[in-house]
Amino acid sequence: MTMDKAGPTADKRRWQALWVCLTTGFMTLLDSSIVNVALPSMERGLGADTADLSWVVSGYALTFGLALVPAGRLGDLRGRRTVFLFGLALFTLASAACGLASGAGWLVFFRLSQGVASGILAPQTTGLIQQMFRGTERARAFGMLGSVVGLSTAIGPPAGGLLIHLFGTDDGWRWVFYVNLPIGVAAFCAALRLLPRTPPAPGRREGMDLPGVLLLGTGVLALMLPLVQEQQWTGRLKWALLPVAAVLLAGFWAWERWQGWWGRAPLLDLRLFAQRSFSLGVLLNLVYFAGFTTLFFVYTLFLQNGVGYSALAAGFSSLPFACGSAIGAAVSGRLVVRHGRKLVVAGLGVVALGLLTAIAAVQLVPGRGVAWAAALPLLVAGLGSGVTISPNTTLTLASVPVRRAGAAGGVLVTAQRIGSAAGIAAVGAVYFAHLANHGSPATALQLGLLTAVGIVVVALALAVADLRERQAEPLSPVPSATRPEEEPDPAA
Structure with missing residues (x-):
């Protein structure tokens, strides 16, 4: 099936294929946060020590980040459908193996394999969106992807807490992985039928840059x-x-x-960075993810350790942000063609405002009512996050040629992973240092969130500076008759 054929059937199959990609993306991104509330269950049921638990969380993020760019390039070269199916099969099998793990060492090994599989899948999704859609439809598709990113990031803790509640603290952690099996099998069957094949690139067949992969x-x-x-x-x-x-x-x-x-x-065409939209978008992604992802880290720690919430209650307290992010991403996906980078500026400003209001709520409503007081500010921050992530993704990849879409998408998601790791390290250091020296969880949370706001303001300053130098231009739709392999290379 090729995506350039006209007609309602081909159009319907494109959107069905998108839903396969979004479902898979939701599952893999969910897995990065769902295990956080299951760590005590792993410690009790498997006898895992602190080092093992650390690698269950950080090892996934590490191998995820390592696989992104090489896997994206491999999809560009050998076909995104083939690489997607391989990554999905690996993720599903690794999930089953994690659930069946008989010792902490095996769990860590299979968890690292899960991370590799997630890193294989992520750039294929952005590449397939580039391949299947153009203009306003592409913006709408990236808006839907932004909704998935926001939802999956925030819904992980309550989902994990619910599974532990249902299946018990000894074996509940295994169901955190088993839940992927029916989703993975169904998505694999749908992907076989719906995903398009990548059109062959003209000219000689390119090889993989192995020294580049190693470096x-x-x-x-x-x-x-x-x-x-x-x-x-x-x-x-x-x-x-x-x-x-x-x-x-x-x-x-x-x-x-x-x-x-x-x-x-x-491995990576460096001429892409000569495109201002691409280089700025990657930098904004890195800085913004360093700010906003830290919210879930310090907020859930504060609610459980500082206020006494259960894992389930702490997880559900992040849902307002998730709902706002999903709504903001869906709406902004339809507006980015008209308003461009202005939407990103507005979104970052709303995120900063929401987080500052959440800090005030923690100060004004101490005790167990804090989650209710922070719900509206988190909803506002989530709306701003959705209006930031989705348009920035669309604008960053707008001028990337389809034959380079996988590697470019890998760079974008790698920036997210590095930013998240750096932000959690910085905000976590502030949070734990104050907690150790002064013992006030509420003040530690406020200082941590203020650090996150500072990082978001840096991203806002970058976006405003770009807007002042060059007024955001509308995204020009690519004519529908243009085949992906004929798309001009603006980096050339």
């Missing part, structure tokens, strides 16, 4: 390890990995330029 992988690993292990690795020696990461990533950049100079196919 990028080791660079990202050296960058993310001290961030995701910030609380577990004591001492300052871990930060020595950051200059190592800088050297490796600089080497990757030089190697990719060398590849381009000699006319060889690079």
Whole structure:
């Protein structure tokens, strides 16, 4: 099935294929947060120690980030449908293996495999959206993807808490993984029937840039390890990995330029960064995710450890943000073609306002009523988040040629993962330092959220500066008759 054929049947199948991608994306992103409330259950039922539990959470984020760009490029080269199906099968099997794990070591190993599978799937989703849709339809599709990102990030804690409540603290953690099995099998069967094949690229068949994969992988690993292990690795020696990461990533950049100079196919076409919309969008993604994802980390810790909420109650307290994010992403997906980067500026401003109001709510309504007082501010912040993520994704990838869409999408999501890890490390350090020195959970939360607001304001300043230099232009739809493989390469 090709997506360039006209007619209502082809149009219907495109949207059905999108729902397969969104369902899979929801499942994999949910898995990054659903396990957080299941950690005590793993400790009790499996005898896992603190180091094991740390790797269950951080190992997933680490392998997720490592796989993104190589997997995106592989999808560009060998077909996004094929790579998507492989990633989905791997994720489903790894989920089953996690649930069946007989020891903590096996659980960590299969959890790392889950992260790799998620990293394989994510860039195929953005690449398939680029391939299947154009213009306003593409913006609407990315709006739906933004809703999925917001919902899956926030709904994980209450979903995990509910499963632990239903299946008990000894074995409830296994159902956190088993829940993926029926979804994964159904999505795989639907993907076989609905996902389009990637049209073959003209000219000679390109190969995979293995030295580029090695340099990028080791660079990202050296960058993310001290961030995701910030609380577990004591001492300052871990930060020595950051200059190592800088050297490796600089080497990757030089190697990719060398590849381009000699006319060889690079892992990542660096000419993409010459596009202002792409480079700014990636930077905004990195900075914004460093700010907003920390909310769930410190807020649920505060509610459980500082106020005495159960895991289930703490999880449900984040739902207002999720609902607002889903609504904001869906609405902004229809408006981004008209308003462009102005929407991102507005969204970031609303997020900052919502978080500041939440800080005031924690101050004014202490005790067990704090979640009710913070519900409306979190709803507002969620609306702003949806209006930020979805338009920024659309604008960042708007000028990326379809044949590079997988690798470009991998870069965008890698920025999200690095930003999230850095933000949690920074905000977590503020939160735990105040808690250790002063013992006031409410003040620790307020300081942590103020740090998150500061990061969001940095993203806002970047977006405003761009808007002042260049008024946001409407996104011009690509004519429907244009085939994906004929799309001009603006980076050329």
